[in-house]
Amino acid sequence: MNGPARITALAVALAGMVLSMSGCNRLAARDQLNKGVDAYKSAHYEEAIGHFQKATQLDPSLPMAKSYLATALAQNVVAGLDTPENLSTAQQAIGMFQEVLARDPNDVNSLKQVAGIYFSIKKLDEAKAWQKKVLAVDPKDPEAAYTIGVIDWTQAHQNALKELVPAGINDDGEGNVKAPKKVMETLKAENAPLVEEGLQYLTQANANRANYDDAMAYLNLIYRRKADVDFGNDAARKADLAAAEDWRTKAMGTRKANEEKKNKGPAGITMDASGNLK
Numbered sequence: 001m002n003g004p005a006r007i008t009a010l011a012v013a014l015a016g017m018v019l020s021m022s023g024c025n026r027l028a029a030r031d032q033l034n035k036g037v038d039a040y041k042s043a044h045y046e047e048a049i050g051h052f053q054k055a056t057q058l059d060p061s062l063p064m065a066k067s068y069l070a071t072a073l074a075q076n077v078v079a080g081l082d083t084p085e086n087l088s089t090a091q092q093a094i095g096m097f098q099e100v101l102a103r104d105p106n107d108v109n110s111l112k113q114v115a116g117i118y119f120s121i122k123k124l125d126e127a128k129a130w131q132k133k134v135l136a137v138d139p140k141d142p143e144a145a146y147t148i149g150v151i152d153w154t155q156a157h158q159n160a161l162k163e164l165v166p167a168g169i170n171d172d173g174e175g176n177v178k179a180p181k182k183v184m185e186t187l188k189a190e191n192a193p194l195v196e197e198g199l200q201y202l203t204q205a206n207a208n209r210a211n212y213d214d215a216m217a218y219l220n221l222i223y224r225r226k227a228d229v230d231f232g233n234d235a236a237r238k239a240d241l242a243a244a245e246d247w248r249t250k251a252m253g254t255r256k257a258n259e260e261k262k263n264k265g266p267a268g269i270t271m272d273a274s275g276n277l278k
């Protein structure tokens with residue numbers, strides 16, 4: 001065999017070996033993926049993470065591997081814990097979801113997961129921004145709108161405590177008419193945009209999900225923050241409190257109805273007092 005022929009034959013052989021190795025890697029990657037899924041279902045999240053990491057290394061093009069790895073990492077994030085280790089896990093999960101989103105920017109599950117992780121580690125502005133990305137893809141998602149409203153209320157409540165406590169005022173949830181005017185003017189400037197946005201998104205959540213009792217409960221709370229914003233306008237403040245009470249009543253009634261419906265369960269064959277089927 002002459003030189004060029006030998007080179008051609010070697011190239012063909014090498015190509016065959018590469019294809020064979022590639023095929024083996026893909027099979028091994030899917031095996032690791034399946035093992036990871038089994039571990040995840042058994043709540044063995046660290047084990048699942050290890051399998052999903054191996055799957056991504058063996059076959060970086062495997063579409064589910066990165067998503068599953070990110071989900072398993074997110075499961076290991078402890079809400080409210082700001083230790084370096086927990087924050088590192090959160091950032092790893094966010095990074096993996098962002099890799100998934102680089103291929104599919106409209107992947108709603110990944111968008112929601114990133115928003116949820118930011119909320120868990122108390123990065124509320126980032127969580128709100130990502131929930132708005134969810135709504136950009138799915139404008140009728142009630143949970144995304146609800147979460148934005150919750151964040152707005154949370155930030156407004158934090159502002160209220162920050163301004164009222166140093167002034168020796170206990171938040172009464174009714175507009176704090178006894179607080180100094182200067183304190184309330186500062187609070188109004190801080191909270192007016194949050195209250196306006198919170199009302200918008202909580203109303204949207206309630207409109208997009210029938211019987212959304214949690215959204216109703218937060219509408220009660222956000223109207224009580226609006227009462228602070230309307231400091232100095234007693235008619236507006238009283239209207240805010242009336243709206244808050246109305247939503248509180250609706251939330252309680254709806255929650256009771258939802259629980260009764262849940263406990264009732266699916267309709268089926270029953271028996272009357274005489275033992276007859278009905």
